[in-house]
Amino acid sequence: MGFSTVAAQLLFFIAVVAISAGVIAVFSGYVDQATNAMSDKQQYISGQLRTDVRVTNVDNSSGHLYVYVKNVGNQQIKTNCTELYVDNGWVSLTASNIQEPSTSNPAEYLSPEGTMVLKAPAVELSGSSVHEVKFITCNGISDTENF
Amino acid sequence: MGLSTTYANVVMFTLVLTVLSLLFSTFASNLGDMRLDVLAQGDYLSRRLDTSVDLASVTASSNDVSFYVLNDGKVPLIVNCTDFYVDRQWVTPQDKMEVLILNDTFDPGLWNPHEALKVKVDYSADVGVAHEVKVVTCNGVSDSMIFYR
Numbered sequence: 001m002g003f004s005t006v007a008a009q010l011l012f013f014i015a016v017v018a019i020s021a022g023v024i025a026v027f028s029g030y031v032d033q034a035t036n037a038m039s040d041k042q043q044y045i046s047g048q049l050r051t052d053v054r055v056t057n058v059d060n061s062s063g064h065l066y067v068y069v070k071n072v073g074n075q076q077i078k079t080n081c082t083e084l085y086v087d088n089g090w091v092s093l094t095a096s097n098i099q100e101p102s103t104s105n106p107a108e109y110l111s112p113e114g115t116m117v118l119k120a121p122a123v124e125l126s127g128s129s130v131h132e133v134k135f136i137t138c139n140g141i142s143d144t145e146n147f
Numbered sequence: 148m149g150l151s152t153t154y155a156n157v158v159m160f161t162l163v164l165t166v167l168s169l170l171f172s173t174f175a176s177n178l179g180d181m182r183l184d185v186l187a188q189g190d191y192l193s194r195r196l197d198t199s200v201d202l203a204s205v206t207a208s209s210n211d212v213s214f215y216v217l218n219d220g221k222v223p224l225i226v227n228c229t230d231f232y233v234d235r236q237w238v239t240p241q242d243k244m245e246v247l248i249l250n251d252t253f254d255p256g257l258w259n260p261h262e263a264l265k266v267k268v269d270y271s272a273d274v275g276v277a278h279e280v281k282v283v284t285c286n287g288v289s290d291s292m293i294f295y296r
Contacts, residue, residue, distance in 0.1 A: 013154050020158040027166050035173040042177040049184040052191070054287035059235040068237060070230065072195075072287035074187060101237040113228040113285040117237065
């Protein structure tokens with residue numbers, strides 16, 4: 001094998017290594033993104049699987065509307081991004097409207113097997129005799145109750 | 148086939164193998180975690196299906212309402228996280244309620260299948276008006292009963 005052949009092989013080798021390094025750089029970014037996306041999706045689905053709520057009671061006596069919600073899942077629920085709909089209308093809730101029923105203290109989180117009460121301010125009920133309350137958690141798990 | 152082509156093939160093969168193994172390991176790990184969650188969800192649904200309570204009877208006097216709740220499911224229940232409502236009002240355990248598990252010989256403190264719970268609530272129910280008692284277990288299974296005084 002002459003010197004020129006060795007030099008050509010060397011050049012080819014360097015070129016291949018350089019191109020491979022470039023391809024690896026591009027692919028590693030893609031793999032990282034794909035990995036992160038899969039992990040995020042897995043965490044989201046996992047969170048949804050572990051979340052479950054029940055609207056256990058609706059008290060609309062004496063002109064107020066109290067909605068009792070129980071965490072029947074395996075995961076703590078953050079209350080600051082939960083949503084309440086009454087007769088399909090969105091109800092604005094502040095931190096002070098979401099309370100622990102036994103102490104009436106604001107409930108920032110709802111632990112598994114715990115119950116909280118949402119004290120809906122001035123809700124206008126529809127003319128129909130059957131009304132509907134819908135509660136939605138931060139990750140989209142919901143429960144509906146008629147009253 | 149020249150040496151450079153062999154190099155290129157080896158490098159490309161290694162590259163593809165590395166990328167595939169990385170993706171596969173991530174995918175396998177995610178699937179493993181998801182499998183555990185699905186199993187837990189199945190366990191939870193199974194427990195819910197096995198849970199049942201029956202409000203057997205309600206008696207009301209001028210100052211209190213007493214009711215008996217039978218665990219007619221297949222799983223033991225915990226009284227501490229069970230919710231009680233009278234006329235849709237939350238009954239606070241501490242101040243105006245007595246709860247007693249009857250025939251609590253097996254696993255004391257747990258509300259086992261076939262055991263009844265006696266609950267006495269300080270509540271003044273109006274005469275001749277329909278009232279409602281509701282029990283909600285820790286996993287959301289409930290029963291309610293209308294009663295008159």
